[in-house]
Amino acid sequence: MSLPAPKPTPWISFLADPEWSIWRTNWFVNKVFVLTCFVLVLAATVPIQKNLKERPL
Secondary structure, eight states: OOOOOOOOOHHHHHHHSOOOOHHHHHHHHHHHHHHHHHHHHHHHHSOOGGGOOOOOO
16 A cells, blocks of 8 residues: 655645746745745744853843
8 A cells, every 4th residue: 555646735836837927926926935034033033052041130
């Protein structure tokens, strides 16, 4: 019994055969923007070990 092959995500299917209509381009730019913002927020909120000193109130 084998597992079915996973469906490609919209991201992968777009990069495999890009369709540069205005709506697909808008979708692509939006995804890049949202993922970049997510990575920046994640990097800003994850504590770095050297900055974990306790500060007095």
